[in-house]
Amino acid sequence: MNFSNYRLQLLLRVVLLCVTIYFFARINFDPLYRGTTIALGLAILVQVWLLVLYQDRTNKQFMRFLNSIKYDDFSELFKVSKEGKQQEELATKLNEVMHKFRELRAEKEAHLQYFELIVQHIGIGIISYKPDGTIMLLNHAAKKLLKVGQLQQVQELENESPDLAQGLQLLEHNDKILVPLKHGAEQVNLAVHVMELSILGERIRLASLQNIQKELEEKEMEAWHNLIKVLTHEIMNSVTPIASLSASAYEELSSYTDTVAEEVTMLRDELEDVGQCLHTISRRSDGLIKFVSDFRNLTAVSVPKISRFSVNEMLMEMKTLMREQLAQKHVRIKVDVPQDRLLLSADRSMVEQVLINLIKNAIEAVHEQHEPRIILRAYLDERSRISIEVEDNGSGMTQEAQTKIFIPFYSTKKTGSGIGLSLSRQIMRLHKGSIAVQSELGKGTKFILRF
Incomplete structure (x- = not known):
């Protein structure tokens, strides 16, 4: 007989137990009923x-829960028995609670995965670590910024940047620092911001790393542009009238000395000297105006007219174009390009202007070498960007010169104006690219254009 009511089963078991105890007590250990006594x-x-086992079923369910x-x-499931409504409701409610827990855990894992995807795909570098340096x-x-793989400790960053490794360990909550970082020819500046959190009583540090090199260069170039505009405006306003006035005075004085009467013949030499001075003033004023106009070009670079062309062909044409100057200086040039054509979308005339400037600088850098040579090289870098190199075997540059070489008015040449490389960097920035330099004293210099 299958009883499906939990309370009825419990009641029957208790009643049966009471009846058995009653008969056991009535026999009163009579020797004649020894077998019956033992059986009862x-x-x-x-x-x-x-009865204990029957009651323990509920306790076991709660223990499993x-x-x-x-x-x-x-993943635990509780079987819905047919021992009564109360037991069915208990098993059903426990299963509902377990199902709710599963939903909450799945939602928690989905949110965690979502935030991990955001953190991994965000453009700003994120490092989460403990105060002892353990990276989480x-x-x-x-x-990508640090050019490293998986790290376990912040101290491992000392190989890439000792300043960064030290800063991450010493910075307190809401501190910020600017860390210079160099990978090969690329120089970047990282803005590092550290925050400290407390999660479940454990201190966690969160550091953000942002490459602000382009922003710094843009602000620097903007400041130089503003300065150049002010200087050129003031100089042109002052020099142009002087040049015009001195030229006019020289012409009038020249005509006067040609037609002057005999009574002023003795003053001819003096007048000619004055005329020569005026002519010198006029000529130097014109030279200064041209000099200022060159600097104005730095702030007046036109918008690139993008077209698609072969880098291989352009470099070969550069070699042909510069052949006469190279031959005069006895400089040997080599073009190193891949067999497959590299197609670049850019303003070809602007790129050629940059290359001409770099090749001219290289010619001047190698003029004292026994076997002067220049290499033009094109390739795809590790990020599949088209890169062009202009390498020479000149005397090289100091580290200080490398940090200042792109600053307007700065030049390592005695007769240099200091605008060629600044103009080249501006052209590369207009192409969303970069120009970098690698140099070592006594071993030569390499300029790298990346598009």
Whole structure:
């Protein structure tokens, strides 16, 4: 007989146990009923044991439920028995709670995965680490900026940048520093901002790394442009009238000395000297105006007219174009390009202007070498960007010169104006590219254009 009511089963078990105890007590250990006494005693023990087991089913369900929560295992299912409405409701409610826990955990994992994807794909480098230097998170942007793989400790960054490794360990909450970082020919400046959080009583530091090199260069160039505009405006306003007035005075004085009467013949030499002075003033004023106009070109670069052309062909044409100047200086030039054509979308005339400037600088840099040579090289870098190099075997540059070489008015040449490389960098910036320099004293210099 299958009883489906939990309370009825419990009541029947208790009643049966009471009846058995009653008969056990009535026999009163009579020797004539020794067998019956033993049987009734065993029956009482068995019924008590079964009653305990029957009652323990609910306790075991609760223990399974609590263990599932303790060990974060929500795959447990509770069987809905047919022992009564109360037991069915208990099993159903426990299953509903387990299902809710599963939903919450799935939602939590989905949110965690979502935020991890955001952190990994964000353009700003993120490093999460403990105060002892143990790295908990290093996103793709940080790896790309630092050019490292997976790291375990902040101290491992000392190989790339000792300043950064030290700064991450010493910075306190909301501190900021600017860290210079150099990878080969590329110079970048990282803005590092550190915040400290407390998660479940554990201190965690969160550092953001942002490459602000382009912003710094743009602000620097903007400041130079503003300065050049003011200087050229004031100089032109002052020099132009002087040049015009001196030229006019020289012409009038020249005509006067040609037609002057005999009574002023003795003053002819003096007048000619004055005329020569005026002519010198006029000529130097014109030279100064031209000099200022050259600097104005730095602030008046036109918008690139983009077209698609072969880098291989352009470099070969550069070699032909500069052939006469190279031959005069006895400089040997080599063009190193891949077999497959590299197609570049840019303003060809502007790119050629940059290359001509770099080749001329290289010619001047190698003029004292026994076997002067220049190499033009084109290739795809590790990020599949078209790169062009102009390399020479000249005397090289100091580290200080490399940091200042792109600043307007700065030149390592005695007769240099200091605008060629500044103009080249501006042209590359208009193409969303960069220009960098690698140099070592006594071994030569290499300029790298990346598009």
